[in-house]
Amino acid sequence: MRIGSHELNLERRVSLSGWQAAGISILAIIVALAIFSIIFILAEINPLTAYAEIFSYAFANPFGLPLTMNRFIFILLCTYAFIIPFTAGLWNIGMAGQLYAGSLAVYAVLLALGVKEFQSVELPATLVILMMLIAAMLGGAFIGGIAGFLKGKYNVNEIVVTMMLNFMTFWVVSFFIKEGGIFMNPGGRGESFELPPSLQPSLIFGVPFTIFIALGAALLLYFVLRKTKIGYEIRAYGENPTAAAYAGISNFSIPLLVFIMGGALAGLAGYHYFAAVPGVYKIARTYGYFGDLAFYGIICGLISRGNPLAAIPVAFLFGGLSIGARFVQGKLGMSFGVDFALLGVLMITLVAFQFFYRYKLIWENSRGEP
C-alpha cells in the first residue's frame, strides 16, 4: 500500500520477543472489545455505558469482585489444562469433559463416605477435602489420559477424541444426577446431592483456597516447563516431533503425560466450581453451562501463547469480562448468551491476530529504508 513516497509493507518476522507478543495480544483484546461493541449497538445500548457497567461490576463491586475471582480461578485452571498439551503441540479441547469427570469423582468419594445419606462425615474435614482434590485430579486425568493414550499409541486425532469425550462425559453426568441416578439429590430437581457445610472450604473475601492451587499451579508449571528435563522434552516434542524422536524423546509418553497433567488440572476446576465456590456446592442442574465456559481456557491459552504466567492477568480479565457480561445481560435486558458471544468475538479476533505474530508491518520509503 503506497502513500506518497512511502509504502506499508509486510515482512516476515525473524523472532518475536515476549514484549512484542504481549503488545500484539493486548491489541487483539482491545480490537475484540471494540468489535464486540457492535452487539451492544444492535441492542440499542451505548457500548461505553455497557463496558463501564461491565468493568465496574466485575472489578469494583463487592458482589461482583468475588464472582470475578472465582471465575478467574476456574478459567485459569482450564487454561492450564489447555496449555500443557499445547506446549507439546497438541490440542486439548476436552477440558469440559475432564472437569465433569473430576466432579463425578469428587461426588463419588462423598457418596462412598456416606455423605449423601448422612449429610456429615466422621473423618476430619481437611482429610476429606484432600481426598476430594485427589479424586478430582484422578477423574480429569483419566478422561484426559484416554485422549493422550490414543494419540501417543495410535496417533488418533486428539481434537475429535477430546470433543467426543466432552459429549460422552456430559451425558454420563446426567446419568448420575438425574432421574434416579446414584448421585441424585433426594429432592429431585435433576442435580446432585449437596455438599454439607462441614465440608465447604472457608472463604477469604468470598474466595476459597483454590486460588492458591491455581496460582501455585502457575508457578509450578512455569518452572517445570522451562527448567526441568521433562519440560524440555515436552517443548522439544511440541516444536518438532521428528527431531524429538531422533533425540530419543518418546512420542508415546509425552502425549500421554501432557493429557494426564492437563486433565488433572481441569478436574480441579470441576472441584472448584462444584465443591468450593459459594452458592453452588453441588453438581448443578445447569452444569453444561460451566462446561461450556471452560472453553474460555482455550482462548486464554492462545492469547498468552502458552506462557503460564502471562495467563494469569489474561484469565483474570476474561473472568471479569464474562461475569460483567452476564451481569449486564440481566441489568440491561439483553438476550441470554452475552458472555458466550463475547467468547466468540474474542476468539475470532485472536485468530486474525495470529497473523501478526508471524508478520510485521513496516513503514518504509521506496528504497526499502524506514
Place this chain on the structure above:
Amino acid sequence: MYKVLPENIKRGDTILEARGITKRFPDVVANDRIDFKIRLGEIHAVLGENGAGKTTLMKILFGQYQPDEGEIFIGGEEVRFKSPLDAIDLGIGMVHQHRKLIPAHSVIENIILGHPRAGKILDLKRAEQEVLEICEKYGFGLDLNAKVWQLSEGEKQLVEIIKALYRGAEVLILDEPSSALTPIETEKLLISIKAMSAGDLAIVPFITHKLPIVLQISDRVTVLRKGKVVSCIDTSEATEQSLAKEMVGREVIFRTQRATVEKGETILQVDDLSAFSDKDVMVLNGVSFSISEGEIFGVAGISGNGQRELVEVLAGLRKPERGSVSLDDVDITFADSLKRWQLGIGYVPADRIAMGSIADFSLVENVTMNYYFDHEYYRRGVLDTKKIREITNDIIAEYDVVTPSADIVAKCLSGGNLQKLILARVLSRKPRLVIVDLPTQGLDVGATEFVRNKLIDAKKEGAGILLISEDLDEVLSLSDWVAPIYEGEFMGILPGEDAKRELVGAMMAGIHLDEESA
C-alpha cells in the same frame, strides 16, 4: 500446440536466443551479460559449478525470474515472460531436478493436469491417444494408467518429459537430468534425448559435473563461470580436462585424504538386516557388515536404495523385519533411539532442518538434544543449563560456527554452520559409532572440507564411522571400506584401495562383485 515459430524455420536455425542477459542479487551478479543461442534439433549442454549462475539462467529462460537487462528472442521475435506459464505457452518446456509430479495420481492425469485443452469433462481417452502418438514418435514406453508412485525414477522423469512435450515444448530444458538416475536409466535417458533431437526438438541440459555425459550426448556446450559465459564450443572439440579447466579456471587435481590408522576392536556388528519402507516395500534386504574402531565404512549409492532405512534401523528409529545389530557385543536390535544414544551411538541425520535440529530453539537448547538424558547434566529433574551452555560455547569456538551468540535460534544459522553445530554436538559426546548421512550435502567448499576433516579426527580417536553419501568421490576418498548399495543389498564390500570408480559405479547399478571380470 502453441507455435510462435515462423513457417520456414528448419533444423539448424536458431530457435531461442538470449542476448546480454544480466541478473543481480543483493550480494552477487548471478548472470553477467550472457549471450546464448539454441538451434532447432541440437543438444546444447550448459555446464558450470555450483554458484556459476546456471540455475539463475535456467530460471530466466523458463520465466521464473525476469532479467534485469537483456532480451530473449524466440524464432526471431522478442519475448517477455511474466511467469513460467508464458514460457510454456511459447514452447519452452522444463524438466526439474526434483520431481514435480503427484505420486497419487496416474501418469495420464499428471500429464494433462492444467492443460488448456483438457476440457471441462476429462476426456482421458482422447488425451491417451494423443500422448501415445508422442510416445511412438520418440520411442517412449510407459503404462499411462499406472500410478506415478509405482514408477522408477527414470520413468517418472519420462512422465515429466512427455508432459512438457504434450504441452507443446519446442525447447526442452533439463535440470541435472541424470542426478537421480542409475547408470542404466541414464543410458535410456540419453537414447530418449537423441530421439527427441532427431525429431527437431532442441534439448538444453544443465549439468554440474557429469562431464562424460556432456561429451557423450551434446552437440555444443556452453561453460559458465562466475556468471559469465567463458566458452561455447562444438563438443567434438572438447575433452574432460578442457571442460573441467574452463569450469574451474585452473587445472584440477584430485587428492585422496584417506589416513591409515590402527584397526581396533569390532564396534558394530550387523547381520542379515532387513526392513520395510513406509510404503511396506522390503527396501533393505539382508545387509551384513561390521565396523571396527578407527574405520570409516562408506556406503555408496543413489538415494532410494535403502540407505535411509539402514540408517534409521541403526539409529533406533525404525524396527527391522529380520536380522540383528550389536554394539560392542551388546544386542541392540530392538533398542529405542534413547538407549542407543546412551550406549554410545551418534547419528548425524541427512535432514538437518526437519530432524537434526529444532529451528525455533536456541543453540543451547539444540545442544541439549544430546544432553538432556545424561545424568551428569540434570539434578533431581532440573537441567543444568549452565553446563550445557559451556559446551555450546566451546562448540561455537572450536567449530567456528558463525553466530552472534549461543542464544539465537537455530533457524538463523546458515546450512554450513548448522551442520557444523549438529556434527559438533554429536561428536562432543565422544560416541563409539558415528553414523553420518549425507554429511556435506548443500555445503560450500569450506564447510565441506571442515566436516570431512572432523570425521577423520574422530576416526583417529578410535570411533567407527558409517558414512552414507551420494558423492562418489567423497566416499572413495574417505572410506577404509566401500559398500555399494543397490535395491537394499550390498553388492560387495571393497577395501579402500580396491575401490575404483568404474567398479563401484557398476556395482551401484546392480552388478555383483563376483560377476565383474577383473
Place this chain on the structure above:
Amino acid sequence: MWEFFIRSLDASTIFTIAALGELIGQRSGILNVGIEGVMLFGATLGFITAKTTGSYLLGFLVGIAVGGLIGLLHGFFSITLGGDQVVSGMGIWILGFGLTTYIGSPYTGPLGMERIPTILGLSPFFFVAIALTVIIWFILSRTSLGLSIRSVGENPEVAEVSGISVAKTRYLCVVGGGMLMGFAGAIYSLDYNPVWNYNFLLGRGFIALALVFFSMWNPFILLGGSILFGTLWQLSLNPQLILPGLMSRYIWRTVPFAITLGALLLMSTKWFRTKWGAATPEALGQPYVKD
C-alpha cells in the same frame, strides 16, 4: 420400525451434506475443524430468517449464504494469511457457538411453520443429499476441475507450475464447502427438528469431521458412513425401539460418540493406515506460499 428408519435416513442427511462440504475442502488441502460452527451459523440464521419472514426458501438461502461467508473467512485466514488451519477452525467453531447462543436466544422455541412435505415419508433433503453425493463424486473424479482440486490438495507446487491457481481453487472449495455446511445446518433447524435451542447441534459437526476421515475422502463411502451414523444417532435417542431397558437413556446418548471413537481407533490400525495413508491429500492442513 419403519418410522425409525425414516428418521435415521433423515438424520443421516445432515451428516452427509456437512461432511461432503468438508470433503471438498479437504481434497483441496484445507482442513476445517470448526464445521460445527459453520453449521450453527447456517442453522441459527436460517431459522431466524424463516421465522421472521415466514419463508422456507429465504431461510435456506440465508443459511447457505452464511455458510459460504464463514467458509470465506476460514479461507482468508488459511489461504491468504497462511495461518494455522486448526487455530482458524477452532476460532470458527467458538465464534459460531458463542455468537449463535446469543443471536438465537430470543428465538428459542419451535419454528411454528407448517412442516416441509415429505416424499415417500422421507425428507426431500435426503434425496438432495444423494444427488449431491453423486454430483460431487462426478466433479472430483471426472472433470478437469476435479483433477485440479485433487492436485492442489496433493501437491500445490506442482499444480501451480502446471498453470492452476492454488489460491483460487482452494477458495472455491472452502466457500462451496461452507455453503454445504450452512445448508446442512439449515436443514437441521428448518426440517429435521425445527426447534431452536442453544448449542443444539450437539456435536454433529465434529462427527461429520470424523466421517470425512473415515470415508477416505470417497463420497460414496461417506454416504454409507453417514447413514450408519444417522441410524446410530436415532438409536441413541430411542433405544426402546430396538433394545428396550438395556441401559439408561443417558448412556444411550453417548453411543454415537463412542462409535466415532471406535471408528477413529479402527482407522489407526495398520491395514487401514496403509490404505488411508495413500488416500490422504498430501498437502492437507499445510499452508501454501508461492515463491
